[in-house]
Amino acid sequence: MNAIEVRGLRKSYGANHAVAGVDLAVGEGEVFALLGPNGAGKTTTTEILEGHRDRDGGEVAVLGVDPATAGRRWRADIGIVLQTATDAADLTVRETISQFAGYYPDPRGVDEVIDVCGLTAKAGARISSLSGGQRRRVDVALGIIGRPRLLFLDEPTTGFDPEVRRQFWDLVRSLAEEGTTILLTTHYLDEAEALADRLAVIAAGRIVAEGTPRTVGGRDRAPATVSWVDAGGPHELRTTDPVRAVTELAARGRISQLQVRQPSLEDVYLDLIGAKA
Numbered sequence: 001m002n003a004i005e006v007r008g009l010r011k012s013y014g015a016n017h018a019v020a021g022v023d024l025a026v027g028e029g030e031v032f033a034l035l036g037p038n039g040a041g042k043t044t045t046t047e048i049l050e051g052h053r054d055r056d057g058g059e060v061a062v063l064g065v066d067p068a069t070a071g072r073r074w075r076a077d078i079g080i081v082l083q084t085a086t087d088a089a090d091l092t093v094r095e096t097i098s099q100f101a102g103y104y105p106d107p108r109g110v111d112e113v114i115d116v117c118g119l120t121a122k123a124g125a126r127i128s129s130l131s132g133g134q135r136r137r138v139d140v141a142l143g144i145i146g147r148p149r150l151l152f153l154d155e156p157t158t159g160f161d162p163e164v165r166r167q168f169w170d171l172v173r174s175l176a177e178e179g180t181t182i183l184l185t186t187h188y189l190d191e192a193e194a195l196a197d198r199l200a201v202i203a204a205g206r207i208v209a210e211g212t213p214r215t216v217g218g219r220d221r222a223p224a225t226v227s228w229v230d231a232g233g234p235h236e237l238r239t240t241d242p243v244r245a246v247t248e249l250a251a252r253g254r255i256s257q258l259q260v261r262q263p264s265l266e267d268v269y270l271d272l273i274g275a276k277a
């Protein structure tokens with residue numbers, strides 16, 4: 001059974017077809033990234049999967065259950081880290097996490113979660129005194145405290161400094177190793193590349209490409225860019241056979257600053273969403 005199975009999902013707000021026929025399958029234990037520009041329909045899609053928004057059409061099964069009719073047991077298997085930060089309460093980090101732990105039948109240890117989320121030094125601090133990135137880590141802690149089988153991460157590292165982002169990636173990897181299925185929404189393509197087994201690019205409510213970070217949108221078959229400088233100045237060549245291009249260049253004599261660049265995930269992504277001519 002797939003952890004997530006979606007067919008023909010549709011959701012409109014008036015005349016705005018925010019989700020216009022999305023098909024999606026995420027296997028158990030997979031880390032799957034949903035990419036797309038602002039307003040593409042990612043949040044609408046994930047909120048339907050989380051059971052937080054109703055849909056106009058299509059079939060949806062999350063952990064084998066339709067989220068529109070799912071009950072408390074299903075909810076205990078789902079972890080959610082939303083875009084909005086935790087409300088600034090007067091409770092401390094430890095108190096907040098302990099309180100949430102009480103909502104679940106088989107929670108992780110509070111101190112273990114505080115530790116893996118890098119919050120040990122702040123465990124006794126009030127939530128209202130935390131920085132934006134620290135609060136975000138509390139959001140993540142609350143998302144994983146219930147030991148979810150499926151974790152939704154909606155732009156989880158926004159506001160993280162580079163070091164904390166790397167720690168967070170390690171945390172996601174260790175959750176994935178434990179078998180947690182993860183649906184990640186992100187605008188950071190390096191994050192998708194580092195974490196996702198597979199990804200889908202969504203634009204204007206439709207999936208425009210799906211694959212692994214290496215192959216999506218024909219990335220593995222796309223032309224490479226060879227650039228160099230010679231007596232005539234800088235040059236650039238797009239070719240599907242960079243080895244041959246480099247061999248020919250080398251035979252020609254004096255060149256410098258030779259570079260061969262395969263298209264990055266960002267290049268492919270921008271092409272897919274029509275951001276480049």
Ligand SMILES: Nc1ncnc2c1ncn2[C@@H]1O[C@H](COP(=O)(O)OP(=O)(O)OP(=O)(O)O)[C@@H](O)[C@H]1O
Pocket residue numbers: 013016018036037038039040041042043044045
């Ligand atoms: N509650 C709502 N009422 C009306 N329109 C909405 C509502 N929520 C979303 N929309 C519209 O639906 C479309 C998809 O929005 P959605 O939030 O799903 O996009 P997104 O891909 O998550 O964007 P972002 O990257 O900015 O978070 C947008 O055009 C948005 O304006």
